[in-house]
Amino acid sequence: MIIEGIMTTLDEKGVVNVSPLGAIMDNATQRCVLRPYKTTKTYGNLKKKGQGVFHITDDVEMMARAAVGRLDPPPLMENANAIEGRILTGACRWYAVRVCEIDDARPRARIVTEVVDQGRQRDFIGLNRAKHAVVEAAILATRIDILPAGQISEDLTRLEPLVEKTGGEAERRAFDFLAEYVKAAEKTERLIE
Numbered sequence: 062m063i064i065e066g067i068m069t070t071l072d073e074k075g076v077v078n079v080s081p082l083g084a085i086m087d088n089a090t091q092r093c094v095l096r097p098y099k100t101t102k103t104y105g106n107l108k109k110k111g112q113g114v115f116h117i118t119d120d121v122e123m124m125a126r127a128a129v130g131r132l133d134p135p136p137l138m139e140n141a142n143a144i145e146g147r148i149l150t151g152a153c154r155w156y157a158v159r160v161c162e163i164d165d166a167r168p169r170a171r172i173v174t175e176v177v178d179q180g181r182q183r184d185f186i187g188l189n190r191a192k193h194a195v196v197e198a199a200i201l202a203t204r205i206d207i208l209p210a211g212q213i214s215e216d217l218t219r220l221e222p223l224v225e226k227t228g229g230e231a232e233r234r235a236f237d238f239l240a241e242y243v244k245a246a247e248k249t250e251r252l253i254e
């Protein structure tokens with residue numbers, strides 16, 4: 062099963078990068094397989110530093126902003142002990158991982174990691190359709206360069222009622238933020254064409 066979460070990694074200068082990522086986790090959560098595209102900073106950091114922290118969270122607003130590189134101000138973090146890494150203090154659970162194997166023959170790498178430390182900080186709020194809609198919208202927003210023009214807006218129109226009907230303020234803010242981001246990016250694309 063792929064769990065959508067947020068990965069923090071450090072670059073060679075110790076600058077932290079926060080980015081949503083899917084992780085294939087085994088039942089005992091001793092191993093975690095990551096599939097970052099080679100164009101991402103997350104991939105570069107994992108390759109160079111060989112470590113990072115994967116987080117399980119229900120904070121979809123953070124996920125939405127991190128997906129498009131607009132996390133400002135940066136979220137609260139603390140140092141991990143077992144590795145050189147940063148833990149998002151607001152996340153539900155975290156897994157500090159070390160890279161064991163990298164297969165980067167294809168554009169999307171396959172990175173096998175071993176969990177060397179983990180922690181629980183708070184309960185996961187539970188399933189919520191608006192939160193899932195925001196996660197889908199965030200994934201769409203990261204695919205603006207790949208998906209046909211107009212398709213993302215259509216998908217957002219389909220997702221919006223879920224947010225309206227079942228979301229709280231944070232989900233509405235996150236969805237509106239992504240919708241604005243997509244609108245601006247599609248407009249720029251049209252201007253370039």
Ligand SMILES: Cc1cc2nc3c(=O)[nH]c(=O)nc-3n(C[C@H](O)[C@H](O)[C@H](O)COP(=O)(O)O)c2cc1C
Nearest residue numbers: 065080081082083096097098101102103128199200
């Ligand atoms: C829920 C979610 C899951 C994602 N999973 C992946 C993934 O598995 N691999 C990947 O390359 N990008 C994934 N992305 C897209 C990256 O988060 C996005 O491209 C990001 O801008 C990469 O940031 P970085 O260059 O700072 O690492 C995901 C996005 C979301 C919202």
